[in-house]
Amino acid sequence: MSLLEVVNLSKRFGGVVAVDSCSLSVAEGSITGLIGPNGSGKTTVFNLVTGFLPRDGGDIRFKSGSIAGLGPDRIYGLGIGRTFQLARIFPRLTALENMLVPVRRAGLRALMSQGQWGHEKERAMEMLEFMDISQVAGTVGGALSYGQRKLLELAAVMMARPELVLLDEPAGGVNPALLERIAGHIRQLNGQGVTFLLVEHNMSFVMNLCHEVVVMQQGRVIAKGSPRVVRENPAVLDAYLGA
Amino acid sequence: MNRTGAVKAIALVGLAVVALLLPLIAPDPATTNIAVFTAMYVGLATAWNIMGGYTGYISLGHAAFFGLGAYSLALLLAHLNIAPGYGPFLLVPVAGLLAALLAVGIGWIALRTRAATFVIVTIAFMFMCQLLAENLVKVTGGGGGLGLPYPRDWSGDFYNTPYYYAMLLLAVLALGVSWWIRRSKFGLGLLAIRDDEDKALAVGVPTRAFKLTAFVISAALVGMIGAVYAYYVTFIYPQFVFDPLIGISMVLMVFLGGLGTLSGPVVGALLLEPAQLQFAYRFGASKLYLVLYSAVFLVVILLMPRGIVPSARDLIARRRRPRAAGPTGTVTDTRAASITRPLASP
Numbered sequence: 001m002s003l004l005e006v007v008n009l010s011k012r013f014g015g016v017v018a019v020d021s022c023s024l025s026v027a028e029g030s031i032t033g034l035i036g037p038n039g040s041g042k043t044t045v046f047n048l049v050t051g052f053l054p055r056d057g058g059d060i061r062f063k064s065g066s067i068a069g070l071g072p073d074r075i076y077g078l079g080i081g082r083t084f085q086l087a088r089i090f091p092r093l094t095a096l097e098n099m100l101v102p103v104r105r106a107g108l109r110a111l112m113s114q115g116q117w118g119h120e121k122e123r124a125m126e127m128l129e130f131m132d133i134s135q136v137a138g139t140v141g142g143a144l145s146y147g148q149r150k151l152l153e154l155a156a157v158m159m160a161r162p163e164l165v166l167l168d169e170p171a172g173g174v175n176p177a178l179l180e181r182i183a184g185h186i187r188q189l190n191g192q193g194v195t196f197l198l199v200e201h202n203m204s205f206v207m208n209l210c211h212e213v214v215v216m217q218q219g220r221v222i223a224k225g226s227p228r229v230v231r232e233n234p235a236v237l238d239a240y241l242g243a
Numbered sequence: 244m245n246r247t248g249a250v251k252a253i254a255l256v257g258l259a260v261v262a263l264l265l266p267l268i269a270p271d272p273a274t275t276n277i278a279v280f281t282a283m284y285v286g287l288a289t290a291w292n293i294m295g296g297y298t299g300y301i302s303l304g305h306a307a308f309f310g311l312g313a314y315s316l317a318l319l320l321a322h323l324n325i326a327p328g329y330g331p332f333l334l335v336p337v338a339g340l341l342a343a344l345l346a347v348g349i350g351w352i353a354l355r356t357r358a359a360t361f362v363i364v365t366i367a368f369m370f371m372c373q374l375l376a377e378n379l380v381k382v383t384g385g386g387g388g389l390g391l392p393y394p395r396d397w398s399g400d401f402y403n404t405p406y407y408y409a410m411l412l413l414a415v416l417a418l419g420v421s422w423w424i425r426r427s428k429f430g431l432g433l434l435a436i437r438d439d440e441d442k443a444l445a446v447g448v449p450t451r452a453f454k455l456t457a458f459v460i461s462a463a464l465v466g467m468i469g470a471v472y473a474y475y476v477t478f479i480y481p482q483f484v485f486d487p488l489i490g491i492s493m494v495l496m497v498f499l500g501g502l503g504t505l506s507g508p509v510v511g512a513l514l515l516e517p518a519q520l521q522f523a524y525r526f527g528a529s530k531l532y533l534v535l536y537s538a539v540f541l542v543v544i545l546l547m548p549r550g551i552v553p554s555a556r557d558l559i560a561r562r563r564r565p566r567a568a569g570p571t572g573t574v575t576d577t578r579a580a581s582i583t584r585p586l587a588s589p
């Protein structure tokens with residue numbers, strides 16, 4: 001069953017058609033890769049799905065309800081988390097505070113209350129330990145290394161227990177050792193039932209990690225299937241190597 | 244409690260005792276007059292900081308709410324025929340409510356913009372309010388101003404005292420609200436907006452609602468302070484309550500003391516307002532104090548650009564570090580360390 005379904009999604013920026021009636025689906029429990037050359041519309045799809053951009057046409061369905069037209073905060077609340085290219089964290093908040101911002105609290109009373117941090121802090125510390133960065137819990141985000149920021153961003157997104165997480169270049173700019181760690185964390189979280197959709201240029205990372213790969217070119221989906229099938233698809237080879 | 248904690252507690256208690264007993268210690272009107280205005284700016288700066296410091300949205304138009312509060316009380320007293328005395332103080336919350344309503348309207352529009360655009364939009368709204376006060380002559384009396392009744396049976400050394408306690412009460416209220424917000428999930432959301440608004444939105448912070456709430460709370464407090472001000476000075480003119488200098492003064496005090504800190508606005512107001520009044524008394528009604536302002540700010544910008552409180556915290560942290568540094572050698576950015584709060588200690 002598909003958790004996320006994108007149907008004939010379109011987005012234009014002036015005369016440029018960034019996403020051109022794109023359709024794809026993400027199966028529940030899968031790690032799905034979204035690949036394609038630069039400018040093929042992958043990040044735009046992310047921004048459309050997470051509500052950062054209004055769509056020009058088509059529909060986006062999550063757990064078979066339409067989420068098109070909702071704002072990013074509502075979409076996060078429904079269970080779709082995302083990370084950004086080049087790891088975005090809150091630089092003047094500590095790592096622990098970064099973890100607490102995404103915690104969901106309903107109602108005015110809970111928002112204004114002072115004394116309910118106990119179990120939330122506990123869970124945040126567990127998550128930081130899981131990512132192996134609990135030693136920097138009291139350090140402000142701006143003082144963390146790039147790798148620590150990447151791990152912190154992923155850890156923080158998990159705080160509201162999203163069912164689907166969109167990762168924008170999780171392997172971008174990280175060293176091979178950290179790459180292995182990040183892949184391990186994604187696999188582990190996936191084992192706990194979290195579904196992932198990730199944009200990535202590192203092909204070996206994608207081919208090793210993903211169950212399913214979707215290939216985009218010029219705003220359209222040109223191929224999809226298992227990593228092995230996609231790798232041998234002539235259209236994909238064309239898109240990447242040029243004909 | 245560690246040593247800094249104890250020093251802090253003693254300083255706080257000392258400050259509270261002095262503030263409470265001031266009219267007894269120094270009852271002459273010249274001193275209590277300075278105390279009224281100082282308490283007023285402690286409140287204004289603290290209220291402004293809830294929006295400008297925590298959320299990072301720099302409003303230079305908060306004088307709009309100050310003026311609206313002032314005019315609201317003046318008009319309420321005139322139309323309801325309230326006798327001067329303690330009664331008018333009871334209407335101060337109504338002025339705050341009206342300022343809050345205005346803030347909902349202004350915030351709804353202004354908060355669609357960010358950064359420099361927001362600054363300019365707030366200034367524009369402030370001048371619009373000033374123009375309205377000047378031109379709605381039938382309601383506001385226009386440029387001729389509006390008088391408020393004053394209590395004739397309060398006299399001599401006592402006259403300023405009720406106004407002083409009213410201002411002090413509002414300053415304490417603003418501080419209490421600011422303290423509460425800073426430790427709540429709502430406050431954490433505001434700080435997240437200050438750091439990276441889009442990222443905050445991506446992790447579920449309803450940024451528009453949060454920003455508007457902070458703006459309205461801040462405006463309501465400023466409106467109430469404006470109302471007490473009007474009752475104190477007994478005569479208000481559009482350009483002296485919808486006064487850009489009032490709007491800028493509260494901002495400068497926050498920057499001097501430390502943007503986004505709880506105590507910074509208090510420190511800034513306690514230093515700057517008495518100094519400014521002294522300056523004005525010594526050199527007459529000239530605008531020379533504006534020169535003093537700019538001199539103070541040049542020094543602050545050059546020597547401690549983040550304000551007194553964060554700079555002082557850094558200094559203390561740096562002096563303590565050689566003793567306290569652990570073997571792990573965790574990287575802690577001193578520049579940002581001043582922002583860590585109790586919340587941060589796991």
